[in-house]
Amino acid sequence: MALPKTSSPFSLPSFSLLLFILFLALQTPLSFSSDTISANSSISGDRQLTSKGGNFVLGFFSPANSSKYYIAIWYKKVSQPTSVWVANRETPVSDPTKSELKLSEDGNLVLLNESKAQIWSTSASISTNSTVAVLQDTGNLVLAEGSNSSRILWQSFDHPTNTWLPGGKLGLNKVTKQNQRLISWKSSADPAPGIFSLELDPNGSSQYFIQWNKSVSYWTSGTWNGRIFSGVPEMNENYLNYDFTYVNNTDESYFTYYSVKSDSVISRFIMDLSGQIKQLTWMENSQEWILFWSQPRAQCEVHSLCGPFGSCNENGLPFCRCVKGFAARNETEWDLEDRTGGCVRNTPLQCSSNSSVHVEKDKFYEMESMRWPLNPQNVDVGSLEDCESACLNNCSCTAYSFGGGCSVWYRDLINLQGQYNGPKGGTLYLRLAASELPDPTSKKRTVSGDVAGVVAGLFVCVVIVWVGIWRRRKRRMIRAAKAVGRTLVPFRYSDLQHFTKNFSEKLGGGGFGSVFKGFLPDSTAIAVKKLEGLCLHGEKQFRAEVSTIGTVQHINLVHLLGFCSEGTRRLLVYEFMPKGSLDAQLFHNNSMVLDWNKRYQIALGIARGLAYLHEKCRDCIIHCDIKPENILLDAAFVPKVADFGLAKLLGRDFSRVLTTTRGTIGYLAPEWITGVAITAKADVYSYGMMLFEIISGRRNLEQTEEGKATYFPTLAANRLMQGDVQGLVDHRLGDDVNIEELETACKIACWCVQDDESSRPTMGHVVQILEGFHEINVPPIPRSLQILVEGLENINFSSDMPITTSTVSQVRSAAPRSSSV
């Protein structure tokens, strides 16, 4: 450098700035552009590796709510920090600037902590010490020979943590006997191995197990039949979009998968803290991961999800709560979703106390609608009282039940579940210290009979008067509501409890909560929907949204009468629909088949209702969840669209509800997956899928035999091209069909399910066509179905042949959709 020796460079601020810039210029390419660690470079502090295509980054990573650092790989293009692999799961460091990831002298990649002690290593047996570590664009970190980079010595894909990426392996190495399991994190702040794991059957069959503590299997995928896992029939649906391959040779057996769609879809499988295996897809629009698929589907099927004395609740968030008289063993861990410690008693039992002072005997707390916990013991006694004393007399007994026979439980109660109405549950009596259960009646008994009588009499009078006033008030309110037509009645929870006889008659349950039948004091039948449990908006916003929904009124939309918003409780009160939902009439009612005319009128009514939602009301409402379950029928079979407006009401939770609800997926438009903005045309797509089902009287994806699905939309599209729709209609209708109408309906359905949104008609247009005011052309076969048909023609397609989705995926992988993502 030709700097004049006379000037003192360090006295000049501009020169130090220059130095600083030079320093940066030298540093930048090293820290940001490299995908390789070689002998003379290492990762420390903020330095990172970035894969060649810019998909993944490796560096020091600190999970939310943690002060520790881990060497991890995460997505570069995903705005939420999401790690896919962690090196030092159990040995974090506190100061990344003093820690270092480098190649050691023996060629392995090692992590040194602040005091230069080795805390993690790839531990491969390597003969050469000239190696390089490269972060590939698939998210795989590869340790290879320096002289020949295709000789792989170790790779992170062989050592997955909780994430299975496309191209990654998940199976068994038969030589090293190593099992590549996915193991959940310990808590949301701690990537150390947790309690749940997913692994391929170590005994060599082709099925996966999810296990608790590597000992209790609570879910299995079923064996692989070459196309799908027998326990995962939804793989048949064309929405999983992945090509799974099973490799089984003398060295290893594993599964791997690739995205059939474009690589720009970011998706991953994880063994989640919730004990479920989940497939999540990144939605660029909304900048969030949406849950696409999970198993076990019901959260409470996860073994010991809430730990001892924790109770799981399928209808509520959080899923886990401690039962009465108990509190989380460790509040911090519990809040970070580590529930293995479960809950502990607030007050010790009388039994376990040796104090000489008199302590009242333990009592039992009655818990209704509980699933039986694990390991009940039968006791041979004949009455509830004897059952109770059998439990009371043994200090390790913690609960009993008496439903027919007497069962007792010793020590920890595992797998408790509340609000359970299935066959394996009932009323459970939980043993608690007497002080946890102040007995209100014990005091009353001391009051003299006379006084008690007077008090009771007075009480009855007051109640009668009060009920009278209240009834009149309510009747007035309801009358007023009906007269004005637009006012929603704000119900009190206790009233709704009363109207529904304490929510005793369940009409159905969906992703949004359960629906119960009830009667208003004027005998009007109502359906009460409990939204309880979801992460709902605050009271004010709830009221605002509900009143918006309340103003939307149309003959083909279910009428909202009122609502209730008290504390965390959110309920909606609708008019009652005597003929139930369309799916029940179409698929489950064998005694009465809907005739063609009714079906056509139903299709038309739904179209009118949706057209109103999309076009006529003040703010356009996209329903987002059109399916037969959400179409209700009144006494005259007039269809009414239900659940509209809930997408907005439930906000972000909606996608969770949508994607975890079985059966919904078959109706979702492709744009739900590709991540482009959702418009009213998504409803049009779902309507088309549903129209196919109205025509055929069967689910589009109905299983005829195991693993084989007759994909009706493809069949229908193909027959339309051949001009032969006659055989398509529900065979139970016989000849009693208007062929012209049938053809119109088929054409509409097929237009509605076009891949390209702009090719789909609007709902208003659909109404006009169904009403006969517009002609309709023969639709092109939707592109995705077209590829399928062409592929099938090559293999001598006969139109009656059941089309299996393996053919779908074969054809798709041969000619992937040129998706416009």
Ligand SMILES: *[C@@H]1O[C@H](CO)[C@@H](O)[C@H](O)[C@H]1NC(C)=O
């Ligand atoms: C690191 O070493 C490799 C060869 O071992 C060499 O090609 C490269 O230029 C070196 N990098 C730096 C920054 O010194």
Ligand SMILES: *[C@@H]1O[C@H](CO)[C@@H](O)[C@H](O)[C@H]1NC(C)=O
């Ligand atoms: C985790 O961090 C978030 C904010 O980053 C905070 O709201 C939350 O309470 C923390 N959770 C725990 C259990 O500390």
Ligand SMILES: *[C@@H]1O[C@H](CO)[C@@H](O)[C@H](O)[C@H]1NC(C)=O
């Ligand atoms: C590789 O090993 C040789 C001796 O076995 C040693 O001299 C050399 O320094 C080592 N190279 C590296 C990069 O550690």
Ligand SMILES: *[C@@H]1O[C@H](CO)[C@@H](O)[C@H](O)[C@H]1NC(C)=O
């Ligand atoms: C580094 O790791 C070693 C070995 O595990 C341990 O003894 C030492 O305390 C660690 N140093 C720091 C600063 O944590």
Ligand SMILES: *[C@@H]1O[C@H](CO)[C@@H](O)[C@H](O)[C@H]1NC(C)=O
């Ligand atoms: C690199 O290693 C691969 C796999 O071991 C081998 O097939 C290839 O011939 C090697 N290439 C060179 C240049 O040595």
Ligand SMILES: *[C@@H]1O[C@H](CO)[C@@H](O)[C@H](O)[C@H]1NC(C)=O
């Ligand atoms: C594997 O086989 C052994 C012996 O046949 C059996 O005890 C064990 O339960 C099997 N494990 C699984 C996961 O099926």
Ligand SMILES: *[C@@H]1O[C@H](CO)[C@@H](O)[C@H](O)[C@H]1NC(C)=O
């Ligand atoms: C895998 O291959 C082995 C032989 O290498 C065979 O014994 C085993 O049955 C195969 N497993 C499956 C599930 O096909």
Ligand SMILES: *[C@@H]1O[C@H](CO)[C@@H](O)[C@H](O)[C@H]1NC(C)=O
């Ligand atoms: C898991 O199993 C191990 C023994 O395999 C046991 O020591 C540990 O306590 C178990 N964990 C829980 C939470 O029960």
Ligand SMILES: *[C@@H]1O[C@H](CO)[C@@H](O)[C@H](O)[C@H]1NC(C)=O
């Ligand atoms: C709770 O768990 C955290 C994390 O495992 C631990 O640091 C803390 O000491 C525990 N608290 C109690 C009261 O045991």
Ligand SMILES: *[C@@H]1O[C@H](CO)[C@@H](O)[C@H](O)[C@H]1NC(C)=O
């Ligand atoms: C009860 O008594 C036993 C022995 O008599 C003693 O070991 C134990 O600590 C006592 N427990 C309590 C809670 O006082």
Ligand SMILES: *[C@@H]1O[C@H](CO)[C@@H](O)[C@H](O)[C@H]1NC(C)=O
């Ligand atoms: C209580 O029940 C347990 C489990 O059945 C048994 O081992 C124990 O002996 C019983 N204790 C008494 C005092 O009966």
